[in-house]
Amino acid sequence: MKKQTNFTIIRLSSIGDIVLTSALIRSIKSTYPEAKIDFITDKAFKEVLEFNPHINKLILYDKKNSLASNDILRNEICEETKIIDLQNNFRTKFLLRNFKQVAKMKKRRLQKLLLVHFKKTPKEQPIIPLLYIQTAEKFCIKHDGNGLEFWLEEEKKLDYYPPAENKQNFKLQRIGIAPGAKHFTKRWLTENFVELIEKIHNKFNVEFYLLGGISDMKICEEIVEKINRKKQSIKIQNTSGQTSLLTSAKLIDSCDIIITNDTGLMHIAAARHIPIIAIFGSTVKELGFAPFGVEHIICEAEVSCRPCTHIGRAKCPKKHFDCMQKITAEKVFQDFEKFTNYLQSK
Structure with missing residues (x-):
């Protein structure tokens, strides 16, 4: 034996x-x-x-x-x-x-x-x-050639990984947004997320989920407050701080695309095989932490002081925060349009 x-x-x-x-x-x-x-x-x-x-x-x-x-x-x-x-x-x-x-x-x-x-x-x-x-x-x-996994309770007894089998045609109906991150220098500006949501809303008939943990609640609440202040009829639901990681994964599954900072939810989205637009500030993909095994693009600014860290910082050491300041909502929106057009053409 x-x-x-x-x-x-x-x-x-x-x-x-x-x-x-x-x-x-x-x-x-x-x-x-x-x-x-x-x-x-x-x-x-x-x-x-x-x-x-x-x-x-x-x-x-x-x-x-x-x-x-x-x-x-x-x-x-x-x-x-x-x-x-x-x-x-x-x-x-x-x-x-x-x-x-x-x-x-x-x-x-x-x-x-x-x-x-x-x-x-x-x-x-x-x-x-x-x-x-x-x-x-x-x-x-040896690597078996496949991507990441994040298993849900109801999937454990299956003899296959459901997200890997989900090959449906791309339809843009719901967008997940993860605006938080543990470290300040990995967070895109709140006002830019608001502007991006408005730009997407004005062109596409979609709804939005704000995703994150307890530490991300303040950022997500600020985004909702700024959107509500403008009295626009944007369909947006703030789920931050209300769910476990497993429930967050289910919410990610219900989205057609995720827009996220370089954070743990980005990797969960990759594991659930959801296309990703990742916004990188003080970190860079050359450190090895880009979304793995999933369709994705990375939005980043060409700034000479990047990367200033491999994990993120509490504040910008140069005090200008150009790595995030120079990533405009318009630039991310243009990348969003190109990426979704590509996904729809597959």
């Missing part, structure tokens, strides 16, 4: 980074159909992987009580398991210090430093989901 192969994947945070591991999870199953896959992540991000059918056990880490968590997790990890450490920080180094079969994600610190501080673009531009899979190559894992 062939011995079962065990894998343990570690990625503690955050939403987008964990969604980007889904191609690796599925590729392991493609290579080792009988494999047992455990996944260690922070308990705050349980929803991202809770219903992924390729995962046998979701092991939750508690950053607030890391020493106790480490003792518990070490007991959870089988000695013979093949460990893929995609976090590769002091926490996981301490956790895995006595394990032998460990593949660690290369942090690419030099490449990021050269890009952020000296604007030197690497010859081989990274794609994070593929770098995750590359980390597992020592265990003979």
Whole structure:
């Protein structure tokens, strides 16, 4: 009888980074159909992987009580398991210090430093989901050629991933907008979102969903307030802060296109195979976090100080915020028209 192969994947945070591991999870199953896959992540991000059918056990880490968590997790990890450490920080180094079969994600610190501080673009531009899979190559894992996944509860028992099978013709009826982001320098200006919504409304008979978590509520409320102040009959529904990630994914499914900042919801939309218009400010696609495996375009300004960070900042270090200021609503609207025309012609 062939011995079962065990894998343990570690990625503690955050939403987008964990969604980007889904191609690796599925590729392991493609290579080792009988494999047992455990996944260690922070308990705050349980929803991202809770219903992924390729995962046998979701092991939750508690950053607030890391020493106790480490003792518990070490007991959870089988000695013979093949460990893929995609976090590769002091926490996981301490956790895995006595394990032998460990593949660690290369942090690419030099490449990021050269890009952020000296604007030197690497010859081989990274794609994070593929770098995750590359980390597992020592265990003979290869990419299966498909995109990301974010599974809903009702999909877990299916033998296929529904968004990958949804090949309907593109129709522009509802637009999802995710105007928030954890870091200030990754947020397009609120007034530009308002202007863009007005431009789309004036030409297309569509409705809008504002998407986001609790931290995005203020931004979304401001957008609705500014639109209502102009007394336009725009069909817009603010869903921010009212839903879980799983419900947000269902709302994304009901949209025909998503307009979003560089944030976790962007990667969930990619995983649900919804076309994306992504607005990049202080970050750039050359860092490897562009939408993966889905039709998309990126709106960005040619500013010499980009990128000033690989994750985002609380404020613009140059105090002009040109990376977002120079992305006008008119420019995004023109890109929107071109992109939707392309999608309709497919």
